[in-house]
Amino acid sequence: MTVGGRPVVACEVLGSAGRMTATIEPIDRTPRSGWQDAGDAYDGRTIVRRIFRDYLRPRLRLIAASITSMVFVAATTGALPFLLQTAADRIFIGKETALLWMLPLAIIVVMALRSLAEYFGRIMEATIGNGVVADLRRALFARLVSADLGFLQRTHSAAFVSVFANDTQIVNNAAAQTLSALIKNTLQAIALIIAMMVMDPVLGTLVLVALPVAVMLLGRQRKRMRSSVDRTLRGAGDLSSLVSQTLTGVRVVKAYDQERAEGIRADHVIDATLEANMQTARARAATGPVTEGLSGLGFAAAIFYGGWQGIYGDLTLGAFMGFMAAAMLVYQPLKQIATLQNALLEGTIAAKRVFAILDEPRRVVDRPDARDLAVSGGGIRFEDVSFSYDGNQPVIAGITVDIPAGRKVALVGPSGSGKSTFLNLVLRFYDPDGGRILIDGQDLRDVTLASVRRASALLTQDPVLFDDTVAANIAYGSPGASREAVIEAARGADADGFISAMPQGYDTPVGEAGGLLSGGQKQRIAFARAMLRGAPILLLDEPTSALDANAEARVQATLGTLFEGRTVLMIAHRLSTVKKADLILVFDDGRIVETGTHEELVARGGLYERLHRTQLAGGSDTGEIAVDPASGGVPEQI
Numbered sequence: 001m002t003v004g005g006r007p008v009v010a011c012e013v014l015g016s017a018g019r020m021t022a023t024i025e026p027i028d029r030t031p032r033s034g035w036q037d038a039g040d041a042y043d044g045r046t047i048v049r050r051i052f053r054d055y056l057r058p059r060l061r062l063i064a065a066s067i068t069s070m071v072f073v074a075a076t077t078g079a080l081p082f083l084l085q086t087a088a089d090r091i092f093i094g095k096e097t098a099l100l101w102m103l104p105l106a107i108i109v110v111m112a113l114r115s116l117a118e119y120f121g122r123i124m125e126a127t128i129g130n131g132v133v134a135d136l137r138r139a140l141f142a143r144l145v146s147a148d149l150g151f152l153q154r155t156h157s158a159a160f161v162s163v164f165a166n167d168t169q170i171v172n173n174a175a176a177q178t179l180s181a182l183i184k185n186t187l188q189a190i191a192l193i194i195a196m197m198v199m200d201p202v203l204g205t206l207v208l209v210a211l212p213v214a215v216m217l218l219g220r221q222r223k224r225m226r227s228s229v230d231r232t233l234r235g236a237g238d239l240s241s242l243v244s245q246t247l248t249g250v251r252v253v254k255a256y257d258q259e260r261a262e263g264i265r266a267d268h269v270i271d272a273t274l275e276a277n278m279q280t281a282r283a284r285a286a287t288g289p290v291t292e293g294l295s296g297l298g299f300a301a302a303i304f305y306g307g308w309q310g311i312y313g314d315l316t317l318g319a320f321m322g323f324m325a326a327a328m329l330v331y332q333p334l335k336q337i338a339t340l341q342n343a344l345l346e347g348t349i350a351a352k353r354v355f356a357i358l359d360e361p362r363r364v365v366d367r368p369d370a371r372d373l374a375v376s377g378g379g380i381r382f383e384d385v386s387f388s389y390d391g392n393q394p395v396i397a398g399i400t401v402d403i404p405a406g407r408k409v410a411l412v413g414p415s416g417s418g419k420s421t422f423l424n425l426v427l428r429f430y431d432p433d434g435g436r437i438l439i440d441g442q443d444l445r446d447v448t449l450a451s452v453r454r455a456s457a458l459l460t461q462d463p464v465l466f467d468d469t470v471a472a473n474i475a476y477g478s479p480g481a482s483r484e485a486v487i488e489a490a491r492g493a494d495a496d497g498f499i500s501a502m503p504q505g506y507d508t509p510v511g512e513a514g515g516l517l518s519g520g521q522k523q524r525i526a527f528a529r530a531m532l533r534g535a536p537i538l539l540l541d542e543p544t545s546a547l548d549a550n551a552e553a554r555v556q557a558t559l560g561t562l563f564e565g566r567t568v569l570m571i572a573h574r575l576s577t578v579k580k581a582d583l584i585l586v587f588d589d590g591r592i593v594e595t596g597t598h599e600e601l602v603a604r605g606g607l608y609e610r611l612h613r614t615q616l617a618g619g620s621d622t623g624e625i626a627v628d629p630a631s632g633g634v635p636e637q638i
């Protein structure tokens with residue numbers, strides 16, 4: 001069954017109304033960004049070259065040492081058949097007793113050295129591999145935190161986490177472990193092939209005749225694996241996103257009795273990944289029979305020809321044994337090379353995903369000649385600013401407005417009219433498509449991003465706290481702030497009382513996303529953070545609107561202190577807040593359609609007055625304004 005070309009799953013959902021059958025679409029809720037498909041833009045050779053250039057070349061010394069140890073191991077492997085030949089011909093048949101003592105002793109010494117070489121080789125491999133992973137993760141993290149907001153919003157954060165945790169590790173397997181194992185096994189195979197050819201070129205050719213066939217067959221399998229490996233890695237990202245979304249929204253999942261439906265969605269993602277995993281596993285398992293079968297053929301031919309030469313020719317027992325030892329040994333590294341190529345393929349596909357993120361172009365960047373913003377008061381000016389998220393639909397359409405320093409400005413208007421986008425532009429999360437934005441007379445595009453962000457503090461309805469202590473959360477964005485300054489800021493935000501009453505005071509952990517605190521407490525910590533930062537511009541998405549009346553009253557009381565001496569831009573949802581503003585900007589469909597004080601705007605009888613009247617007509621006593629549906633807006637708070 002499909003809906004809109006997508007498969008759907010029918011299931012039973014036990015709702016409050018009893019058992020009913022619902023159709024759950026296994027929707028792909030994972031927002032996808034270009035980078036998740038951009039992998040196709042990279043070919044395997046470019047990827048390998050880049051890994052070598054950026055991540056392996058700086059470790060050339062280690063790699064050289066590691067290859068030296070591999071050469072030693074390979075050489076000792078190549079010497080084994082000759083030792084066996086000598087043992088058979090000179091000890092077994094020639095009865096040379098001196099050699100009976102010498103040869104085992106020599107073998108012990110060689111093997112001990114070989115073990116040491118293997119040991120150090122492995123340590124060096126691990127150093128290279130783990131170093132590569134650490135480098136990739138550092139680069140990825142730096143890229144992610146500095147990425148454009150638009151890019152980050154297009155992808156679910158858990159998909160990034162998956163690349164960060166999984167894919168980098170897979171690149172490590174390919175870049176260091178697999179690559180070194182590939183070199184080691186190739187060297188060993190070469191040493192053994194040389195040994196075979198020196199001993200008997202005809203026999204050697206017979207054993208190796210199957211090799212090109214194996215290479216061809218394995219090449220075909222690799223092609224089949226390419227898409228399944230890609231799907232496996234994407235599946236890991238999708239699953240992480242799904243788990244993360246379900247856990248984030250677990251209260252809603254439970255409240256709406258959606259556990260079963262979420263389970264079915266998860267099943268869909270897990271089944272798709274299982275299928276891709278199995279396809280990879282089948283292709284990988286097929287390498288065994290291909291190499292085994294062909295090695296068996298080569299081996300049988302060698303025994304026949306060797307035996308024939310032993311009976312009718314002049315091949316000695318020692319030469320035959322030595323040769324057979326080489327032939328037996330040579331298939332092991334060859335088999336390893338075949339399976340390792342699969343891991344190498346996985347590595348290049350994972351690396352494509354990593355590089356696609358690293359290469360995502362940044363649009364909002366510092367100009368080469370950018371200087372720091374010199375803040376004199378925090379006056380903001382928009383000059384004929386237009387902006388769209390998708391390049392087509394304008395969300396801000398030719399706004400010109402002057403906000404003098406120190407003013408308290410309320411942004412009101414219907415949902416989707418562009419209020420949050422206006423704040424995003426002041427923070428330079430995005431650059432406008434047209435016009436310019438100035439702070440204290442300086443175009444935001446001419447100054448450094450860091451200085452723009454330093455000039456402002458952002459407070460949202462749902463304050464963001466990190467899983468750290470209360471003190472660390474308050475000091476976030478104010479490095480080096482003293483404990484006294486933190487406490488002072490907390491006092492200003494009316495937070496000192498409840499923080500001091502906590503078991504470890506300012507050192508109490510707040511839990512994931514501040515989950516151990518109430519909404520009002522989180523908000524007051526966020527206020528303290530903003531106070532400590534001391535930025536001259538405050539941007540708020542009315543931070544009290546998500547609180548109950550009691551918590552709101554306390555938080556409101558601290559807002560006055562926070563606002564003192566600052567330019568404040570606040571998306572306002574409550575009439576009480578709007579009334580207090582020095583200036584109200586009324587947004588409608590990406591434009592500022594009215595500006596003025598509450599009284600002026602009510603007297604003007606425009607959109608603002610309609611919003612205000614609707615609220616009065618609704619008889620609400622909550623102090624919230626609703627949009628008049630007749631005005632074309634969606635009824636809601638402003």
Ligand SMILES: Nc1ncnc2c1ncn2[C@@H]1O[C@H](COP(=O)(O)OP(=O)(O)OP(=O)(O)O)[C@@H](O)[C@H]1O
Binds near residue numbers: 150418
């Ligand atoms: N990251 C984004 N990518 C694409 N479109 C977006 C993005 N953020 C907002 N929009 C769109 O831009 C328009 C303006 O959104 P914005 O959030 O600025 O409105 P708003 O007035 O703050 O609304 P609300 O009061 O509901 O928060 C809306 O149509 C919205 O769908």
